[in-house]
Amino acid sequence: MASLESLTEDLLVRIYKGLASDGDRKSWRLVCRDFHRIDALTRSSLRVLRVEFLRSLLANYPRLDTLDLSVCPRIDDGAVAVLLTSRGSPWAFPRAASSSLSPPGRDPLAWTRGLRKLVLSRSTGLGHHGLEQVIRACAYLESVDVSHCCGFGDREAAALSCGARLREVKMDKCLGVTDVGLAKIAVGCGRLEKVSLKWCMEIGDLGVDLLCNKCVDLKFLDLSYLKVTNDSLRSIGSLPKLEVLALVGCSLIDDTGLQFLGGGCPLLRVIDMSRCNGISSCGLISVAKGHEDLVQLNASYSLTECSSILLRCFKDLKNLNAIKIDGARVSDSAFKALSNCTSLVEIGLGKCIGATNLGLMRLVSGCVNLRVLDLTCCHSITDAAIFAISDSCRNLTCLKLESCNMITEKSLYYLGSFCLLLEELDLTDCGGINDTGLEYLSNCLELSCLKLALCPTISDKGLGHIASKCRKICEIDLYRCNGIGDDALAALSSGCKKLRRLNLSYCSDVTDRGMEYLGQLEELWDLEMRSLFNVTGVGLMALAAGCKRLADLDMKYCENVDDSGFWALAYYARNLRQINLSHCNISNMGLCMVMSNLTRLQEAKLVHLNKVTVEGFELALRTCWVRIKKVKLLAALRFKLSSDVRETLHSRGCKIRWD
């Protein structure tokens, strides 16, 4: 009997695990009760979209180890309180009756014991009370992410410190946290291994020192953009297990601090010191000399010059994989020194003064294992350099050539002949390339990300070549490519079914016909289409109805789209998370429909909506104030909007930007 059900449950679980896509797993759970149960018992990670379903989902998925609530609107203290009551029936949420598909008597709070990772990034409505409740309830939690909850401060940090088993804390952009809050976390969570505090500007040396004293198991530390000084580096140097350190934009650090680092952190492998204006080659030398096992070194836009002693140091770093010295002046001898580091896989030379053809040829003669090469704004390089690069580095996967305007179709011929593993190519502002070049490039069948912004010389024909052969394309940037029109979109819609990200801004030849083609791209997720004058409501309707996964839409200046398009958007684009409608001719009613129907919308830019009155804005904002997180409005509206609306938005953690 060829029945799938005759297989035992563990065998069915094996088959279920062979299904990689979300769509297949969802289809599986609709087949029959047994399959539904297998999905419920095997699924380990969930990203919840709507809070009404949260409680029943948590009750039915007992084996969850990861819960992502970052895109779920209305996560607040009240929601947490309901989630954590142990009473059986969750009648608080109207839709989610206790599921007849889950066996009776199952403990609705079992999920708290299994959860290891909780993502609450951008959950701006949550307060310290709710946060503390959920941290205490999930006693085995190891990782929590509250990044971009900009209103979070020391009370929320204190709530996090209740998680004694926490190993990983991400608090990027929690702007209110100070040394006091960090101290609480350091004392309460002694097992921390990974801490990220980017942009938490109130934190200083005192907090960092305490963190390093209390959390000796730290392996990963990100203090980017903080106003920490050399004293912090002295404390960090004492961490015995630190492997990854990020200090991007720490302008108060200089070479003295780097010397502390050079003498400490014996296991350091990755260091990012980009945009630190206080450091120089000298400091980097002390870091390099102290850490022979260094794997990645990023000093982009920090160095003015790469001294020859520094470059000779690199030769001793046998495991060096990646080095970024963007913005520095480099000489030909520098390239010669770098070419001795044959283990290099990634090199960043963006905006490097002195990058010449000869230098690059020397570089790639030694560094044949190169996969990623950034030559942004290296204006003096020509096709000869690209020939050398393609010929030597056959494993090249990512090449950035923005503003290299001497590059012609010959370079693309070389790439298409030798670098068949190429996945990412940036040709922004490369005025020398044309359709023939794109035809040569289409031999790179692994191409997934192609940037052609500001290339007026390419047309539908060139893009047609790419679309017909490069089936793995996920991202294309055609910003201000005047030669692009509907036919290019036709080619993309039939050839590049995996397209997720597309930028068509200012490609004004695109009409409703092009939009219809776009509607056939089911995976389209992020679309920028500024200033497309020839697109009307018909086009927007076709787009919205077809691209069901659209999450990010920028249609600023699309002035000829009328309300019929916006009504369609409100009806179909249920997954929309971010929208820019500035300078569009949407009416009061249209705006109200969009803001109220799109329940996943979190960010909206609504500047210069000439047909919308103050009452229109009031109404629209009232329909979504429980879930909107960021909104951009005309400055003049500041004094016309009622204080009621502004206060409620503020108390829900919504950020208003006045333009």
Add this chain to the structure above:
Amino acid sequence: MATSRKVTLLSSDGESFEVEQSVAVESITIKDSIEEGSAGNPIPVPKVNSKILAKVIEYCKKHVESAKAEDRVDDEDLVAWDADFVKVDQATLFDLIRAANFLNIKSLLDLTCQTVADMIKGKTPEEKRKTFTIRNDFTPEEEEEVRRENQWAFE
């Protein structure tokens, strides 16, 4: 030399198969019973009939042979051979899964389970049911609830 030792396997329907020991021990179950000394000769393999046992032996032989070959080029050939090997009717495929599970041959189990997963990829629930003759035992309300969760609730 252990490599030339042969063992005899007895299928559930009474047929004997003589194989090299190195091939037979691809199955952890058989390997364990040989090492414990609890297996007689011939080694009985209940639950697996001769047709399936023949296929399993064919698989193990091929994999043992290619492990011996030094060439890495054989990897691609092996993948192609595996793909051909699983081009059988559904009943045989499920029997192979059960046999691989019972005999504890991990690579064969992974191969066959992934084959079934690939067969049902992209199919709607109704198509999945038709392919494998499964009955839809949801009530209409339950089915509606699951459908709604699929569409709106999570990713």
